Amino acid sequence: MATAESFLVPDVPHFELDTFGEDSGAVALTDPTHDIDGDGLLDTQTFESGNALVVASDMDGDGDADHLTTISDDGAYAAWEFHRGPDGVARWEQTDDGTLGNG
Template sequence: MATAESFLVPDVPSFDPDTFGEDSGAVALTAPTHDIDGDGLLDTQTFESGNALVVISDLDGDGDADYLTTISDNGAYASWEFHRGTDGVAQWKQTDDGTLGNG
């Protein structure tokens, strides 16, 4: 039998795709729902933010996203990877971008 808990939406990270960039800092993975690397641990979460679908993954298990991809409703996408320098400064590096579509 379905209960109210069956329909609860998990917490989503504080994230704005319109302002996200290299200096955005760490993004906490709040409620992973998928295991994309097959190790038996939930490490990935998908959610909507603004006009974008966001997919974030924490593959090293520290609670912060290591990989982030946004896909806007117009088909534009961007993928990012999180790095922390030896000085402790956090930075995102864009690894891919483009537009999905027929072609």
């Protein structure tokens, strides 16, 4: 069975779960270890932040996460997408949230 420990890498991005939100800046991936889209390039990194597992993916290959999902120890999760407007202003948009549980 896969556990959070089996996906951890020693060099993790700078990320603060408690302060992350729409106005947070780019999250640079420091050491992608997974190829989520199967194109042969490592694009995803998993790491811990506080009491949560973070899955961050760089789908456009620029070195910064485009998609980010957090899953807390209590089952709360949130999914985010990174956008940069024509004016260069960066922002994160929350695309999903909820609580994992027995269904």
